[in-house]
Amino acid sequence: MHLLSSGRVITSLVAAADLGPDDLVIDFGAGPGTITAPLARTGSRVLAVERDPRFVAGLRRRFDDRPHVRVVHDDLRTVRLPRRAFAVVASIPFAVSTPLLRRLLTPAASGFCRAELVVEWGLAKRLTAARPRDAESAWWSCRFALTMRRRVPAGCFTPAPRVDAAHLGVRRRSDVDRRVSAILWALLSAAHRRPGSPARVALRGVAPPRITQRLLGDDPAPEITTDTWLALAKTLATDRNVSPPRGMP
Numbered sequence: 485m486h487l488l489s490s491g492r493v494i495t496s497l498v499a500a501a502d503l504g505p506d507d508l509v510i511d512f513g514a515g516p517g518t519i520t521a522p523l524a525r526t527g528s529r530v531l532a533v534e535r536d537p538r539f540v541a542g543l544r545r546r547f548d549d550r551p552h553v554r555v556v557h558d559d560l561r562t563v564r565l566p567r568r569a570f571a572v573v574a575s576i577p578f579a580v581s582t583p584l585l586r587r588l589l590t591p592a593a594s595g596f597c598r599a600e601l602v603v604e605w606g607l608a609k610r611l612t613a614a615r616p617r618d619a620e621s622a623w624w625s626c627r628f629a630l631t632m633r634r635r636v637p638a639g640c641f642t643p644a645p646r647v648d649a650a651h652l653g654v655r656r657r658s659d660v661d662r663r664v665s666a667i668l669w670a671l672l673s674a675a676h677r678r679p680g681s682p683a684r685v686a687l688r689g690v691a692p693p694r695i696t697q698r699l700l701g702d703d704p705a706p707e708i709t710t711d712t713w714l715a716l717a718k719t720l721a722t723d724r725n726v727s728p729p730r731g732m733p
């Protein structure tokens with residue numbers, strides 16, 4: 485287990501979240517409370533989720549006198565998420581980063597709105613690439629602005645992991661509504677079904693060829709940027725003849 489030991493990284497994680505007393509924030513994999521403590525000082529309501537009973541006991545003792553901190557003994561992959569708007573600030577084991585991101589970023593509607601996360605460097609690089617390489621990363625990056633804030637060298641943890649990490653910022657895009665999302669889901673699912681062929685060809689029958697030709701050209705789906713996918717979905721959303729398909733997650 486690699487505990488964050490750099491005060492500078494912890495301070496910048498919490499500062500980037502810009503939390504106040506009206507906010508609800510979750511620290512997933514809270515461990516000894518290294519991040520929980522500065523989160524508690526922001527005055528927000530804090531949920532510290534931890535699976536290891538020894539850490540849970542320590543967290544309960546440490547935050548006993550802080551009524552706005554609740555320690556939840558549960559698994560981050562299955563714990564019930566709040567319905568109300570919430571933020572996440574966390575440094576979690578690299579092995580459960582993707583399951584957690586899936587829970588936060590995949591559902592079209594949820595209370596999740598933003599996060600400051602420590603994840604493996606390679607994962608952060610992949611998620612913040614201008615050209616998402618699969619339908620899932622495109623779905624995430626079109627609906628959330630994913631920003632590489634900084635590299636977090638392995639030496640910032642005790643003990644140091646084998647690879648560096650990154651501080652990743654996540655913000656829900658306010659200009660992507662349910663209709664745009666539904667169209668986006670249909671476009672990405674169809675275009676990535678045959679990722680080697682030009683996306684505009686894969687989208688025949690899903691979107692009007694005059695629009696896909698102009699925006700997508702002959703590029704296959706993994707070569708199309710997040711910005712272009714978003715522009716296409718927003719253009720189609722303004723066309724009242726396009727009915728938003730069902731089946732979004």
Ligand SMILES: C[S@@+](CC[C@H](N)C(=O)[O-])C[C@H]1O[C@@H](n2cnc3c(N)ncnc32)[C@H](O)[C@@H]1O
Pocket residue numbers: 485486487488489512513514515516517518519533534535536539558559560561574575576577580
């Ligand atoms: C890398 S440590 C980070 C601890 C602390 N956040 C820090 O930065 O120092 C990961 C923590 O996540 C906990 N953890 C691992 N898998 C978990 C899971 N599935 N659900 C909840 N907590 C988990 C571990 O017990 C450990 O305390």
